[in-house]
Amino acid sequence: MADATSRDHPDIIEMPVLGMDCANCVATVRSAIAHVPGVTSVEVYLATEKASVKLDRSRVGTERIRQAIERAGYRSPAPSGGPNPTGGAAAEADQAGRLGRKALTLLGALFGMVLFAVVVGEGLGLFAAVTHRVPRWIGALLALALGWPVWRNVVRNALRGRIVSHTLMSMGALAALAVGQWPTAVLVVFFMRVGDYAERLTTNRARRSLKDLAALAPPTARVERDDHEITLPAEHVQAGDTVIVRPGETIPVDGTVLAGHASIDQATITGESAPLDAEPGAQVFAATLAQLGSLRIRAERVGADTTFGQTLRLVEEAEANRGRTQRLADRFATWYLPVVAAIALATYLLRGDLLAAVAVTVVACSCAFALATPVAMLASIGAAAKRGLLIRGGLVIEALARADTVLLDKTGTLTRGEPELTDVLPLSTLDETEVLRLAAAAERDSEHPLAQAVRHAAAERSLPQTPADAFEATPGLGVRATIDGRTVSVGSIRMLNGTQPPDAAETLQAQGKTLLYVLLDGAAVGILATRDTPRTEAPAALAALHALGIHNIEVLTGDQPAAAQALARDLGITAHAGLLPRDKVDAIKRHQARGHTVIMLGDGVNDAPALAQADVGIAMGAAGSPVALQAAHAALMTDQLDRLPELIRTARRTMRVVRFNIGFTIVYNIIGLTLAALGLLPPIYAAALQSLPDLGIMANSARLLRPPRTTAPHTRRDT
Numbered sequence: 001m002a003d004a005t006s007r008d009h010p011d012i013i014e015m016p017v018l019g020m021d022c023a024n025c026v027a028t029v030r031s032a033i034a035h036v037p038g039v040t041s042v043e044v045y046l047a048t049e050k051a052s053v054k055l056d057r058s059r060v061g062t063e064r065i066r067q068a069i070e071r072a073g074y075r076s077p078a079p080s081g082g083p084n085p086t087g088g089a090a091a092e093a094d095q096a097g098r099l100g101r102k103a104l105t106l107l108g109a110l111f112g113m114v115l116f117a118v119v120v121g122e123g124l125g126l127f128a129a130v131t132h133r134v135p136r137w138i139g140a141l142l143a144l145a146l147g148w149p150v151w152r153n154v155v156r157n158a159l160r161g162r163i164v165s166h167t168l169m170s171m172g173a174l175a176a177l178a179v180g181q182w183p184t185a186v187l188v189v190f191f192m193r194v195g196d197y198a199e200r201l202t203t204n205r206a207r208r209s210l211k212d213l214a215a216l217a218p219p220t221a222r223v224e225r226d227d228h229e230i231t232l233p234a235e236h237v238q239a240g241d242t243v244i245v246r247p248g249e250t251i252p253v254d255g256t257v258l259a260g261h262a263s264i265d266q267a268t269i270t271g272e273s274a275p276l277d278a279e280p281g282a283q284v285f286a287a288t289l290a291q292l293g294s295l296r297i298r299a300e301r302v303g304a305d306t307t308f309g310q311t312l313r314l315v316e317e318a319e320a321n322r323g324r325t326q327r328l329a330d331r332f333a334t335w336y337l338p339v340v341a342a343i344a345l346a347t348y349l350l351r352g353d354l355l356a357a358v359a360v361t362v363v364a365c366s367c368a369f370a371l372a373t374p375v376a377m378l379a380s381i382g383a384a385a386k387r388g389l390l391i392r393g394g395l396v397i398e399a400l401a402r403a404d405t406v407l408l409d410k411t412g413t414l415t416r417g418e419p420e421l422t423d424v425l426p427l428s429t430l431d432e433t434e435v436l437r438l439a440a441a442a443e444r445d446s447e448h449p450l451a452q453a454v455r456h457a458a459a460e461r462s463l464p465q466t467p468a469d470a471f472e473a474t475p476g477l478g479v480r481a482t483i484d485g486r487t488v489s490v491g492s493i494r495m496l497n498g499t500q501p502p503d504a505a506e507t508l509q510a511q512g513k514t515l516l517y518v519l520l521d522g523a524a525v526g527i528l529a530t531r532d533t534p535r536t537e538a539p540a541a542l543a544a545l546h547a548l549g550i551h552n553i554e555v556l557t558g559d560q561p562a563a564a565q566a567l568a569r570d571l572g573i574t575a576h577a578g579l580l581p582r583d584k585v586d587a588i589k590r591h592q593a594r595g596h597t598v599i600m601l602g603d604g605v606n607d608a609p610a611l612a613q614a615d616v617g618i619a620m621g622a623a624g625s626p627v628a629l630q631a632a633h634a635a636l637m638t639d640q641l642d643r644l645p646e647l648i649r650t651a652r653r654t655m656r657v658v659r660f661n662i663g664f665t666i667v668y669n670i671i672g673l674t675l676a677a678l679g680l681l682p683p684i685y686a687a688a689l690q691s692l693p694d695l696g697i698m699a700n701s702a703r704l705l706r707p708p709r710t711t712a713p714h715t716r717r718d719t
Helices: 023-034 062-071 087-097 100-124 126-133 136-146 148-159 165-178 182-214 307-320 324-351 354-363 366-372 374-386 394-402 410-414 432-442 449-460 503-510 538-547 561-571 581-593 608-613 626-631 643-677 683-689 692-705
Strands: 012-016 039-045 050-055 220-225 228-233 242-245 254-260 262-265 276-278 289-291 295-301 389-391 405-408 420-426 470-474 478-483 486-491 514-520 523-531 552-556 574-576 598-602 616-620 634-636 710-712
Touching (some): 136 165, 148 165, 165 182, 165 354, 165 683, 307 374, 324 354, 354 643, 354 683, 374 643, 389 394, 389 643, 394 643, 410 449, 410 561, 432 449, 432 478, 432 523, 503 514, 503 561, 538 552, 538 561, 552 561, 561 574, 598 608, 598 643, 608 626, 616 643, 634 643, 643 683
Parallel strands (some): 552 574, 598 616
Antiparallel strands (some): 220 242, 254 295, 262 276, 389 634, 470 478, 514 523
16 A cells, blocks of 8 residues: 555655644654655645655655654654545544643643642742752653653754754753752753643644544445445545435535435535535535435545535645744744843853753743744634635735725625526517527526526526527626527627617616627627625625724626616615626726725636735635635635625634734743843743743634634624
8 A cells, every 4th residue: 555645646645744733843844855855845734744745756755755754753654554644643633632621621730730839849948958868860860751752852853953942941951950950950851741742732622623624524435336335435436426325424425416305414514504405406515414314416526526625625735825924933933042042141151140041941932932823823724614614824814804895796796696587678670589599598508697597587488498509708798609500699788899778778777687688690689687686694794894894895796887886875885897807806906006905705716817816815605616616715615795704703813812822922931031031030930931831822722713602693703
């Protein structure tokens, strides 16, 4: 069996990496793998404990990469079987994650008890008495034995010219041993181990949402082949297979229901618990739960290609999309250690106080800086994904948190996206039936909601479905097809090429209707009027955006001005109509040029250029749309507009946690280093306090694992 899995490219492999706790660990592993000859590029993910490596297979194999990981002080076990080579990592992380609040409570209690014992013991002189009565070599052995994993990691990295977070504290412990302060050395080592455990617990709790999400995918599928029912690993199902799902089972593929009826819980995809009634012809998604019925499903997307698989992969890869805050924290953690070493040396040279210099090296907490941002981001992104909110990394969270402008597509975003044909107005000798027949034939291959309304109206009248010999769609303009040897065009007023529309068109537009002009060989032969109703949740969603301080809200649409303005008046916002895709991009650029941070919300397909230009492009109703998931920076898996304020609140809440983490760590280190350098913080106290930032970050970031409190259905309030 192969030692790693390939994904998307034969020269990209994934390797499990166990033992990473913070960004420093990630940087160490990335550097170790990158220096292996034959490795082209590498990305290391803390959340899923793995490395994605692009390599030249003719020059390097997985064993060389595994050896590089292990030489760096981490583990990369070979898979023991099954399709998931990172299963050991997941199991280990899950085991640690299950400790949860009990472990946090126990760790806090242990920290408090030991800290109390240190304060009382030092105040009563007990440590001095123990130091005099116990031989120094016994204390040294105790410190070395207790901290063996720490010492080994520090030595390994030192031999490779690397300084890690424990290097300075280890030097402080050795210095304490050298001056006969072995209780201080033992406490330094003890609290280093406590700090390691706190970091591991923090990271594993942050990973927990992602691990829980991944565990929702069923490992096997029941497939019908050659009139026999067989059970296969889910990733071995092929497109076109008939999959059988019984009551209470999880659907393993994306596909179309062929037979049966069931109530589907789609919370894993959309975050909404309201069940969906699935019957023949319905689309269903992998990792959703079939209730109260059984189904036969034609598999269309399997494994990593399902909506759930793509969501999981994008959430995993979000870690690599580090924001500005995280990059600054990573750089700060890199040069912080040399600064601390310089402060310790200056303390010794200027004051001649070796114990004060030891206290400086012991009290410094570099891992806290590295943990402050990524742990909060991991927790937030994973928890949001479970609620149907997909965020592609810290960079997106930062932009969402500072956004002050929201631009919205109209059809399918502000409206239900299910327009109805209300009027057919002939403009020539053709009657209504013939105008509608020609329009439906031309729109036969179009995916636009207005095209669906035309086809639906034609089907209701039982009009013949005439095939088109040629078809061409132009975004923002319309479609052109060859029907019965003649050219039929259906689209916006631009199709008229400057020809004045009839007066009847103004009457229809004044009613807030959207018009489609039908042309036969370049001559207008009819007008189709459609109406799309606003979403019922739109007023509440826009009010929630205003409550968040976002008052610049506009509609960008290719629809006619009259219809767009009527909708905008009803909702109390501004509309810009008649826009081509490039016009929407220009509108976004104008806002950005004025210093605004812009959110663009659309369907992720027709609005792809605008979504890409915006600071945050959000695809709405992205479930089942691979193109939408790839096109946007974030996604609302349902087509509910009121999820947008929730997404923004999630980002702002995350950034508040990150800022608190960083501020707390900075204040702690400034106070600790100052007191230590002045000789006001004995090494034994410094040792006892050096785990405090990790515990504080853990407790603060863990809040993001819980969803914001709900004040009303689909309207959540930040905490």
